Structure formats: structure tokens, C-alpha cells
Amino acid sequence: MNIKLITGILGAFAVGLRNIFKRRMTLRYPEQKLDIESGYTFDAKSNTGSAGFKGRHILYTDKCTGCSLCAIACENIADCIDMVQVEGSWPTNPKNIMPQIDYGRCVFCGFCVDACPFDCLFMTPEYELSATDKRKLVHTPFQLAVFPEKKGDVQLIPDDGGAHHD
Numbered sequence: 001m002n003i004k005l006i007t008g009i010l011g012a013f014a015v016g017l018r019n020i021f022k023r024r025m026t027l028r029y030p031e032q033k034l035d036i037e038s039g040y041t042f043d044a045k046s047n048t049g050s051a052g053f054k055g056r057h058i059l060y061t062d063k064c065t066g067c068s069l070c071a072i073a074c075e076n077i078a079d080c081i082d083m084v085q086v087e088g089s090w091p092t093n094p095k096n097i098m099p100q101i102d103y104g105r106c107v108f109c110g111f112c113v114d115a116c117p118f119d120c121l122f123m124t125p126e127y128e129l130s131a132t133d134k135r136k137l138v139h140t141p142f143q144l145a146v147f148p149e150k151k152g153d154v155q156l157i158p159d160d161g162g163a164h165h166d
Contacts, residue, residue, distance in 0.1 A: 027154060035152025036125035042114045053125040054108040057101055059144035061090070063120035066097040073115035080105035081112060086141055092118075098141035103129050124148050 027034060040052040071081040080102040090096060099112070099121070113121050126148035131137050 032154045033152045035150070035155050036127070039122055039124040039126075040110050040113060041119075041122050042110070042116070044117045044119060049110070049114065052123065053127070054110050054123045056103070056124050056126040056129060056148060057112070057139075057144050058122045058124050058147060059099065059141055060120040060122075061086075061098060061141060061145045062092065063118050064090070064093055064098050064141075065118055065120075066093045066095040067117070068097070069115040069117065070099050070112035070121055073111040077109060077111060078105045078107045080107075084141065099144070100138060100140050101144065102138045104134050104137040126151075 036053045036055075038050070038052040039058070040049065040054045042049045066083065068083050071083050074081040081099045082102070083097045084100045086096050086098050088096070108123070110123060113123055124147070128151070129137065
């Protein structure tokens with residue numbers, strides 16, 4: 001037999017034996033969901049971003065001034081933020097316009113969060129945004145103002161060989 005064939009087969013068995021005793025990271029989704037601690041935020045005063053998962057956005061409607069900087073930051077990347085007219089009286093927003101995000105186009109880059117000088121736009125760890133209709137992927141300012149409920153039940157445990165879960 002060819003020596004390369006034998007060493008290839010033995011090498012494959014060695015890799016298999018080495019990995020058979022490692023803890024797995026596969027979740028049985030949707031029965032098990034990963035618990036993600038925090039979302040991505042950006043502090044404009046200190047010009048630093050905090051590490052976090054980039055999921056669905058949160059809009060603090062009481063802080064939003066309608067400056068459109070989030071839409072301008074998104075304009076040449078995904079063009080998913082539109083400034084829309086909202087009902088009501090907003091003391092910090094005399095123009096009554098706020099961002100509306102189309103998650104069918106969003107690439108979750110976080111530039112809109114970085115661009116907001118008033119800290120009214122954040123990203124949450126919510127990652128379940130699928131829909132059967134494209135129109136349901138468009139979130140109005142009032143949908144963005146609702147905090148997502150915590151759904152994760154599996155905690156990620158980092159170790160020397162990577163990460164695993166309970």
C-alpha cells in the first residue's frame with residue numbers, strides 16, 4: 001500500500017479521537033437558545049464602543065432629536081434607515097421624525113449607533129428577527145422602543161479549547 005494513504009488515514013483517525021472528548025457547542029435550536037449578555041453600545045462623549053452582540057436596535061424615543069445622523073451613516077452601506085413622521089408631541093424632537101429600520105436590508109454594522117450623538121440608539125442581543133412577510137421586517141420607531149424579552153436559557157462557557165455550554 002501507499003505510505004501517504006496510510007498516514008492520511010491514521011491522521012484522520014487521530015483528529016477524530018482528539019475531538020471526540022471535547023465538549024460540543026451545538027445547541028438544539030429552537031428548544032435551546034443561547035443567553036447573550038449585552039448588546040453593542042457607543043459612548044459619544046468618550047468616543048468608545050462597548051463590545052456586545054449586534055442584534056435588534058433599541059430606540060429611546062424621549063432622547064431622539066430627529067437629527068437623521070443614523071440614516072446618513074447607513075446611507076451608503078445598507079440604506080435601511082428611513083426617517084418617518086411620528087404622532088405626538090416630543091419635547092426633544094420638534095420635527096417629529098424618528099428612524100424606522102428595515103431589517104431585510106440591515107447588515108448590523110452598528111454605524112448608526114456610533115453616529116447617534118444623543119445616545120438614543122443601541123443594539124440588543126435579540127437575534128430572532130425572521131418573518132414570513134418582508135413588510136414585517138420594517139420596524140417603526142414605536143416597535144424599536146420596546147425592549148426585547150430575554151429568551152436565552154443556555155450560558156456560553158469559554159475555556160482553553162474554545163467554548164462550550166452546559
